[in-house]
Amino acid sequence: xxxxxxxxxxxxxxxxxxxxxxxxxxxxxxxxxxxxxxxxxxxxxxxxxxxxxxxxxxxxxxxxxxxxxxxxxxxxxxxxxxxxxxxxxxxxxxxxxxxxxxxxxxxxxxxxxxxxxxxxxxxxxxxxxxxxxxxxxxxxxxxxxxxxxxxxxxxxxxxxxxxxxxxxxxxxxxxxxxxxxxxxxxxxxxxxxxxxxxxxxxxxxxxxxxxxxxxxxxxxxxxxxxxxxxxxxxxxxxxxxxxxxxxxxxxxxx
Amino acid sequence: xxxxxxxxxxxxxxxxxxxxxxxxxxxxxxxxxxxxxxxxxxxxxxxxxxxxxxxxxxxxxxxxxxxxxxxxxxxxxxxxxxxxxxxxxxxxxxxxxxxxxxxxxxxxxxxxxxxxxxxxxxxxxxxxxxxxxxxxxxxxxxxxxxxxxxxxxxxxxxxxxxxxxxxxxxxxxxxxxxxxxxxxxxxxxxxxxxxxxxxxxxxxxxxxxxxxxxxxxxxxxxxxxxxxxxxxxxxxxxxxxxxxxxxx
Numbered sequence: 001x002x003x004x005x006x007x008x009x010x011x012x013x014x015x016x017x018x019x020x021x022x023x024x025x026x027x028x029x030x031x032x033x034x035x036x037x038x039x040x041x042x043x044x045x046x047x048x049x050x051x052x053x054x055x056x057x058x059x060x061x062x063x064x065x066x067x068x069x070x071x072x073x074x075x076x077x078x079x080x081x082x083x084x085x086x087x088x089x090x091x092x093x094x095x096x097x098x099x100x101x102x103x104x105x106x107x108x109x110x111x112x113x114x115x116x117x118x119x120x121x122x123x124x125x126x127x128x129x130x131x132x133x134x135x136x137x138x139x140x141x142x143x144x145x146x147x148x149x150x151x152x153x154x155x156x157x158x159x160x161x162x163x164x165x166x167x168x169x170x171x172x173x174x175x176x177x178x179x180x181x182x183x184x185x186x187x188x189x190x191x192x193x194x195x196x197x198x199x200x201x202x203x204x205x206x207x208x209x210x211x212x213x214x215x216x217x218x219x220x221x222x223x224x225x226x227x228x229x230x231x232x233x234x235x236x237x238x239x240x241x242x243x244x245x246x247x248x249x250x251x252x253x254x
Numbered sequence: 255x256x257x258x259x260x261x262x263x264x265x266x267x268x269x270x271x272x273x274x275x276x277x278x279x280x281x282x283x284x285x286x287x288x289x290x291x292x293x294x295x296x297x298x299x300x301x302x303x304x305x306x307x308x309x310x311x312x313x314x315x316x317x318x319x320x321x322x323x324x325x326x327x328x329x330x331x332x333x334x335x336x337x338x339x340x341x342x343x344x345x346x347x348x349x350x351x352x353x354x355x356x357x358x359x360x361x362x363x364x365x366x367x368x369x370x371x372x373x374x375x376x377x378x379x380x381x382x383x384x385x386x387x388x389x390x391x392x393x394x395x396x397x398x399x400x401x402x403x404x405x406x407x408x409x410x411x412x413x414x415x416x417x418x419x420x421x422x423x424x425x426x427x428x429x430x431x432x433x434x435x436x437x438x439x440x441x442x443x444x445x446x447x448x449x450x451x452x453x454x455x456x457x458x459x460x461x462x463x464x465x466x467x468x469x470x471x472x473x474x475x476x477x478x479x480x481x482x483x484x485x486x487x488x489x490x491x492x493x494x495x496x497x498x499x500x501x502x
Contacts, residue, residue, distance in 0.1 A: 059369050080375040093370035095362070107374045110381065112278075152370075159374065 008036040008195030009070045009083055009162045016055060016065035018219075025051050027219045029065070036193035038185065040206045042230075043216035044241055049199040050090065052216070053165050056197060057087050069163065083163065086156035090167040092148035094140040094155070100127070101136030104154045126154040131180065145172035153181060157188070164188065166198040170205050182208050203242060207231070258459075258481075265462075266455045268379045269387050279385045286389030290351050294397060297350070298343060302401040305338055306330055306408030314412065314419035323419055327426040328433025330409035335434060335442045339401040341490055344449035347394055348482035352457035355386055356478035359461025360471040368462065378462065387454035394450035395443045402439065406430060441497050448493060449486050456482045 011033040018026040025048050033039040041049050054060040055067060058074045067074040069083055094103045102109070104126055105119040114122065120136075127135055130150040140148055149172055156164060166185065170178035182205050188194045189209075200206055206213055206227070213230045215222045215238050222235055233239060276283065314326050359382055362368050368378050413419045413426045460478040464470050 054369075057373055059372060085373065087370075087373040089366050089370060091366055093366040095367050095370070096365075097358075106376070110374070110376050155370075155374075 007162070007193045008189075009085075010035045011039075011056065011163070011195065011197070012068040012071070013056070014066050014068075016052070016067065017063050018051060018055065018060065019063060025219050026055070026062070029216075029219070029221055031214055031221060031224055033195060033197060035070075035195055036189065037211045038189050038196045038198065038209050040198045040200060040210035040213045041216055042200060042203070042206045042213055044201065044237070047216045048219040049201075049216055050167050053087070053167050053197065053199045056163075057085055057165055084159050084161045085163045085165070086159040086161040087165040088149070088152050088156045088167065088169055090171060092140070092145075092152040094148055094151055096140050098140075099136060100132070100138050100140065100143065100151050103140065103151060104136075104158055106155065107159050122158060123154075126157050127151070129157065129184070130154045131177065146174065146177055149173060150177065150181070153184065157184075160192070161194060163195045163197070166196065166200070168200055168202075169198060170200065170202045178202070178205065185209050201241075261463075262455050262459045265379065265383065265459050266387075266451065269383050269455070272377075272380050272384050273388075275380055276384060276388050279380070279388075282381075282385035283389050283392075286385050287393055289354075290347070290389060290393040290397075293354075294347060294350050294393075295400065298346060298397050298401055299404045301342060301346060302334075302339065302404040303408035305342060305401075306334060306405030306410075307412040309333055309338070309405075310409035310412035310419065311416060314416060318419050323413075323421050324425060324429055325433075326409070326413050326419060326421065327406075327429030327431075330413075331406055331430040331434035332438060334405040334409070335402045335439045336445075337442070337490075337494075339398045339405060340442045340445040340449060341486065343394060343397050343401050344446065344453065344486045345483055347390070347397065347450075348453045348457070348486065349479055351390060351393075352453045352482050353475045353479050355390075355454070355457040356461040356464075356475045357471055359458055360464030360474040363462060363464040364467055364470060383454075383458040383462075386458055387451065390454040391447060391450040394453075395446045398442055398446040399439075402442070437501065441501070444497065445490065445493050448489065452485050452489065453482045456485060 014030050016026050016029040029052060041052060043049055051060065055062055069079060072079055095106070098106070101123050105123040108114045108119045108122065123136060127133055130153050132147060132150050132154065135147070135151070140151070143151065149169070153169065169181050169185070173181060185196055185198065186209055189196055198205070198209065210227050212224055212226055214224045215230060215233065215235070217237060222238065223230070223233060231242065233242070309330050310326060313329050314323065317323050317326055371378050371381055410423055410426045413421050414423055457478040460474040460481070464474040
């Protein structure tokens, strides 16, 4: 299968529940993501978005419920060998002992998928794509937060994933780079039908790229709908969340 | 405690199963070997020189009083290669290298680098634990050989120049040669290999289960060193019993 024919995977989440030290963090979460869809999970900080994302890639085990990737449980042995799944972490999670180039090419080099010269070429391409051309030999400690985020995105792109999970992909990015990242998410989705699940509280990003948006609060999904449907939400918290703006000077005057 | 021991045994088993993959990780093994050698060799030699010296000083005077100075080489030789070399080097390495392993892997766990490896379908046991465990299992027995040689030499210096013992180099080394054979050295090397696996597995296990930021990393480092030393000292007794039994 070549990269242009690759299609994304479908996700089904059923009755997902998770608690830490007796505190319920996810409460009976259920939703479906269609292959090739851009599904955005949006909600205020501390609502359980990132924990949900970690469950989708198998980094956390649920107390109850199940997650199916193309009708196969996320916990089935060898699932990660059969499906290419990648994640862009909020903290970037670059390996600090490796250079940026080694980080970006890690998937290819560790799985011996390409010869070293080709890996170098692919790494250079991906870094250029995210605006980090020539940064191969830098260490992560020499990069700013935004640059680390872009390097992490390049590392995820190298996997050529069928499912790509983003945890706050635009946090720490300037508005121009945030737009570039949003465009890249869209481009990947259009070109390779990558299924994308994006966790964010960036409203511009959510409404700019989402096919559907899930609103999450206190570990429960309040509603799922198209961006237009979500804009018309009647839930007071989400109305405030979507309308919140910096009007400090005006409120001072009034 | 039993849960921890169980997890460490599982980690050892998984690493053992991954041994055929070590060739793929040879660069990381060499990096770790260099790190261990570079960080420890000089200090290990200094420690061993003085351990050998103290041993000769403590026993030498007592032996000389009873006219048994000719046994000093044998006593220092056997003590160093069967007990002090392996145990002291293991304790030293658990503090010097085990702590570094726990800190490095612990920091990777806290800053989600291990999660990132998992999402790239890279097994952290193969990528992080295997090279470290193999490297320390090679390095510790080599360090023990150095430790024995330097310790014997330290004992010789004290035996010759301390006025209470005052025997010749020839007498010291003749005594050592007559009392220490290859099996005695091998006995210590077997111990050191077991200790190396314990240090590597305990330290990597502590690192992998680190949570809670910088304080968590500190806790993991302390636990890695303390648990390694406790396990080394307990195992030393049983290993000694076992090896004594095999010696007969």
